[in-house]
Amino acid sequence: xxxxxxxxxxxxxxxxxxxxxxxxxxxxxxxxxxxxxxxxxxxxxxxxxxxxxxxxxxxxxxxxxxxxxxxxxxxxxxxxxxxxxxxxxxxxxxxxxxxxxxxxxxxxxxxxxxxxxxxxxxxxxxxxxxxxxxxxxxxxxxxxxxxxxxxxxxxxxxxxxxxxxxxxxxxxxxxxxxxxxxxxxxxxxxxxxxxxxxxxxxxxxxxxxxxxxxxxxxxxxxxxxxxxxxxxxxxxxxxxxxxxxxxxxxxxxxxxxxxxxxxxxxxxxxxxxxxxxxxxxxxxxxxxxxxxxxxxxxxxxxxxxxxxxxxxxxxxxxxxxxxxxxxxxxxxxxxxxxxxxxxxxxxxxxxxxxxxxxxxxxxxxxxxxxxxxxxxxxxxxxxxxxxxxxxxxxxxxxxxxxxxxxxxxxxxxxxxxxxxxxxxxxxxxxxxxxxxxxxxxxxxxxxxxxxxxxxxxxxxxxxxxxxxxxxxxxxxxxxxxxxxxxxxxxxxxxxxxxxxxxxxxxxxxxxxxxxxxxxxxxxxxxxxxxxxxxxxxxxxxxxxxxxxxxxxxxxxxxxxxxxxxxxxxxxxxxxxxxxxxxxxxxxxxxxxxxxxxxxxxxxxxxxxxxxxxxxxxxxxxxxxxxxxxxxxxxxxxxxxxxxxxxxxxxxxxxxxxxxxxxxxxxxxxxxxxxxxxxxxxxxxxxxxxxxxxxxxxxxxxxxxxxxxxxxxxxxxxxxxxxxxxxx
Amino acid sequence: xxxxxxxxxxxxxxxxxxxxxxxxxxxxxxxxxxxxxxxxxxxxxxxxxxxxxxxxxxxxxxxxxxxxxxxxxxxxxxxxxxxxxxxxxxxxxxxxxxxxxxxxxxxxxxxxxxxxxxxxxxxxxxxxxxxxxxxxxxxxxxxxxxxxxxxxxxxxxx
Ligand code: FES
Ligand code: FES
Numbered sequence: 001x002x003x004x005x006x007x008x009x010x011x012x013x014x015x016x017x018x019x020x021x022x023x024x025x026x027x028x029x030x031x032x033x034x035x036x037x038x039x040x041x042x043x044x045x046x047x048x049x050x051x052x053x054x055x056x057x058x059x060x061x062x063x064x065x066x067x068x069x070x071x072x073x074x075x076x077x078x079x080x081x082x083x084x085x086x087x088x089x090x091x092x093x094x095x096x097x098x099x100x101x102x103x104x105x106x107x108x109x110x111x112x113x114x115x116x117x118x119x120x121x122x123x124x125x126x127x128x129x130x131x132x133x134x135x136x137x138x139x140x141x142x143x144x145x146x147x148x149x150x151x152x153x154x155x156x157x158x159x160x161x162x163x164x165x166x167x168x169x170x171x172x173x174x175x176x177x178x179x180x181x182x183x184x185x186x187x188x189x190x191x192x193x194x195x196x197x198x199x200x201x202x203x204x205x206x207x208x209x210x211x212x213x214x215x216x217x218x219x220x221x222x223x224x225x226x227x228x229x230x231x232x233x234x235x236x237x238x239x240x241x242x243x244x245x246x247x248x249x250x251x252x253x254x255x256x257x258x259x260x261x262x263x264x265x266x267x268x269x270x271x272x273x274x275x276x277x278x279x280x281x282x283x284x285x286x287x288x289x290x291x292x293x294x295x296x297x298x299x300x301x302x303x304x305x306x307x308x309x310x311x312x313x314x315x316x317x318x319x320x321x322x323x324x325x326x327x328x329x330x331x332x333x334x335x336x337x338x339x340x341x342x343x344x345x346x347x348x349x350x351x352x353x354x355x356x357x358x359x360x361x362x363x364x365x366x367x368x369x370x371x372x373x374x375x376x377x378x379x380x381x382x383x384x385x386x387x388x389x390x391x392x393x394x395x396x397x398x399x400x401x402x403x404x405x406x407x408x409x410x411x412x413x414x415x416x417x418x419x420x421x422x423x424x425x426x427x428x429x430x431x432x433x434x435x436x437x438x439x440x441x442x443x444x445x446x447x448x449x450x451x452x453x454x455x456x457x458x459x460x461x462x463x464x465x466x467x468x469x470x471x472x473x474x475x476x477x478x479x480x481x482x483x484x485x486x487x488x489x490x491x492x493x494x495x496x497x498x499x500x501x502x503x504x505x506x507x508x509x510x511x512x513x514x515x516x517x518x519x520x521x522x523x524x525x526x527x528x529x530x531x532x533x534x535x536x537x538x539x540x541x542x543x544x545x546x547x548x549x550x551x552x553x554x555x556x557x558x559x560x561x562x563x564x565x566x567x568x569x570x571x572x573x574x575x576x577x578x579x580x581x582x583x584x585x586x587x588x589x590x591x592x593x594x595x596x597x598x599x600x601x602x603x604x605x606x607x608x609x610x611x612x613x614x615x616x617x618x619x620x621x622x623x624x625x626x627x628x629x630x631x632x633x634x635x636x637x638x639x640x641x642x643x644x645x646x647x648x649x650x651x652x653x654x655x656x657x658x659x660x661x662x663x664x665x666x667x668x669x670x671x672x673x674x675x676x677x678x679x680x681x682x683x684x685x686x687x688x689x690x691x692x693x694x695x696x697x698x699x700x701x702x703x704x705x706x707x708x709x710x711x712x713x714x715x716x717x718x719x720x721x722x723x724x725x726x727x
Numbered sequence: 728x729x730x731x732x733x734x735x736x737x738x739x740x741x742x743x744x745x746x747x748x749x750x751x752x753x754x755x756x757x758x759x760x761x762x763x764x765x766x767x768x769x770x771x772x773x774x775x776x777x778x779x780x781x782x783x784x785x786x787x788x789x790x791x792x793x794x795x796x797x798x799x800x801x802x803x804x805x806x807x808x809x810x811x812x813x814x815x816x817x818x819x820x821x822x823x824x825x826x827x828x829x830x831x832x833x834x835x836x837x838x839x840x841x842x843x844x845x846x847x848x849x850x851x852x853x854x855x856x857x858x859x860x861x862x863x864x865x866x867x868x869x870x871x872x873x874x875x876x877x878x879x880x881x882x883x884x885x
Contacts, residue, residue, distance in 0.1 A: 089827025089864045221823055228828030229816040231763020231803030235829060238762035246757070288757055290749040361767055361775060361829040361863040410765070410829030411863050442768040624826055624866060631865035654772035654861065662854045665867045 068197035069122050070143035077171055077185030079111045084124035085132055086116040088412035090684045091621040092132045094222050099137045102208055102215040103144035106171040116384045116406035126383035130583040130682020145205040150196045154187050210615045210676045219620030235410050236380035237365040241435035246289040247428040248296035250282035254647030256308035263302035267295045276431040285428045285436045310647035311503045317352050317456050323501035324477045336494050339471035343462025345531055350458050351520035352709040354641040355451040355504055362410025363445040368425035369435035374401040379422040380409035387419035394423050414508035446652035452509030455479035457520035467532030480513030483582040488543040511685040514582040522578035522693030537562055552588040553579050555610035555671050560590035574702025578693035584681030585613035589690040593698035600720030604666045611687050612673035614680040626670050626687040633691030635660045641711045732796050737805025747793025752776045754792045763803035763832045774860030777833035778802050784840040803832035814880035815839050824873035826864035834860050838874050
């Protein structure tokens with residue numbers, strides 16, 4: 001079992017990236033009020049006894065059936081909002097708190113959030129795909145607005161007036177005529193809310209217009225901030241239970257290796273160490289990590305393995321191409337062949353992106369505890385209800401016997417969709433009869449988590465005599481179809497995603513395939529602009545109908561002073577730009593890059609990004625997300641690349657897998673465009689997609705050659721070697 | 728072989744009987760329940776586990792507990808004076824210089840050490856000093872702003 005890692009089916013990712021989550025747990029909350037009050041802890045008296053079983057959700061879509069399933073109000077006016085979302089730093093705790101506070105018309109510090117506890121919260125789907133903003137903010141707002149209407153109605157009945165004459169502000173309902181007022185807390189004493197909150201959340205309830213937003217739209221700070229700076233925030237790695245042991249699991253030496261034999265006898269004699277073998281699963285638990293590590297190392301020395309052959313990262317792109325499923329290339333091709341034959345110029349290039357790792361600062365961690373055949377798992381994962389189902393199946397118990405809790409965790413970036421650590425902890429805890437904590441090492445995380453897929457992307461385009469694109473073919477092999485379609489005006493484009501046989505386990509990553517597809521497309525567009533003898537900005541604008549992309553392009557270009565800069569390219573300094581759209585938001589990036597062709601080095605000096613995702617819900621957090629995306633994007637653009645051979649990761653350490661550090665941070669200039677005409681879109685991912693192509697285009701502007709692979713520094717070094725041989 | 732080790736953690740004397748080969752990071756977390764010091768790599772390469780040993784920043788994952796006998800250790804839990812945050816903590820909070828916050832304790836302690844050594848650091852000094860601390864949320868710009876703000880707060884404090 002340890003050799004078999006659960007890989008995420010790429011088709012799942014595609015659906016996830018495109019639209020609705022594919023996961024449909026049929027789950028109901030089964031908990032009574034007493035438990036609920038206890039779980040909330042001292043200080044909160046929950047008035048509502050609502051039947052929580054009514055909180056069951058429609059297919060993880062985030063729509064709570066009843067108000068009670070979504071929120072509770074205590075007699076002292078404290079509002080508790082429940083959501084299945086997990087916070088991994090992206091800020092959904094704050095954002096959903098704002099959503100509730102806005103519609104209930106209370107100050108943000110009157111709202112508490114309960115996140116990601118399968119016993120308490122509705123199923124809001126997986127935290128992924130920038131879906132919180134479009135999918136989860138609206139239902140929370142609707143529930144809060146419904147609750148506000150219910151409370152207003154109670155006041156109206158109390159005063160025997162029409163609710164229309166009442167005003168709600170700061171959690172106080174006021175009769176404008178008589179100046180009488182009642183707080184939410186007082187209203188809960190007038191009428192028991194348990195009946196009223198059984199009401200279904202109305203999706204027609206009027207929500208506060210953007211122009212009237214008071215809490216949404218402002219930089220409400222994270223409620224966890226003080227705990228974070230004092231070290232008292234509890235991450236999944238920090239969970240401690242009475243009598244808890246620390247676990248370690250025997251890892252295979254290479255991918256696909258299976259255990260032939262192992263001698264556990266010595267370790268079984270070690271004091272305080274519990275050893276478990278169940279088929280391929282071998283693990284230990286001990287009172288300290290030190291002891292557990294000693295035990296597992298001793299076991300590893302006795303283990304012998306059957307290994308299998310495994311391709312190397314050196315030949316990966318050919319391997320992916322050779323193993324590509326054919327798709328509908330033939331049919332698609334015939335549709336464009338005519339256009340290509342009439343083109344004035346035809347360009348054809350291939351782009352590559354490497355496998356990379358998320359490397360969240362906190363590696364996977366989980367604590368599992370069994371009580372009378374029921375399992376509780378605290379874990380750093382992205383979808384509590386899904387892991388609940390996985391654990392139930394793994395241990396052959398019903399979902400009701402599994403409770404999964406996700407403490408706000410130390411990063412994810414799409415990398416924590418699987419629950420291996422929780423399952424390992426549960427296996428060990430079951431055998432030990434005590435709670436067990438599993439914390440993956442950094443090498444585990446680099447090796448046994450899944451990766452952002454590598455991609456081979458073939459592009460072909462034809463220009464007419466006016467320098468307009470008249471034919472377009474675009475094929476992504478292996479990494480997915482997000483942002484596959486060109487936003488440019490091109491007749492009959494042929495765009496396809498073709499799956500392949502990935503040798504590494506692959507899965508979601510911040511803007512996964514969109515980064516690869518946008519890299520290829522935006523570099524290729526730049527090549528076409530050059531072939532047409534046009535300025536890269538003008539060429540893009542000429543082919544764009546999407547006004548939102550045009551606006552961010554104009555914004556970035558203006559603040560970057562593209563007009564002047566584009567004339568200042570030298571051999572050492574280049575200026576490049578790129579744009580894109582994905583997940584409902586739009587982005588444009590201009591960069592200044594220092595290039596040393598001889599040494600093969602690149603220094604990104606300045607990044608100017610304009611980003612628009614509809615009405616901004618939390619400007620401070622949005623800025624952090626955009627800055628984070630830009631810098632994270634530099635990692636994948638320049639250096640990050642998983643190397644592997646014979647089924648082993650060759651750079652499973654921060655010493656040889658280079659993530660961005662303080663020294664890599666360029667001057668960053670972010671312009672957030674607040675578009676209040678449309679609904680808000682998610683923003684934690686798309687700001688990453690235009691960084692790499694802008695850099696590649698800037699390298700071309702300086703050095704006159706194209707770097708068509710991510711990461712770019714290895715390609716630069718290759719190029720430097722080549723020219724040093726020539727000169 | 729277990730050994731009795733005496734050390735001072737956040738101004739409190741601690742007597743620990745344990746294998747001296749265990750890391751300081753592990754003992755802080757597992758024995759003293761001070762989980763604010765975080766595990767990020769166990770190789771001295773990320774800074775998540777930074778603590779002050781006799782005032783100097785150290786990667787607690789690279790220090791054996793046997794090596795810190797009689798030493799003064801400051802962890803993130805020991806920085807605030809009661810309810811009053813240390814100015815560096817306050818500055819990180821004011822700037823919201825964290826996303827997931829997992830790197831934050833290490834960042835704060837390393838910044839405390841930086842500002843003890845250079846009360847008015849240049850940008851180059853900040854970057855050079857902090858470069859061993861990785862933030863995978865890539866919140867570096869706000870962290871740098873927080874350190875600059877801390878410089879001011881420390882002065883105001885005096
Ligand atoms: S955990 Fe110590 S430096 Fe990374
Ligand atoms: S805030 Fe998440 S790692 Fe720094």
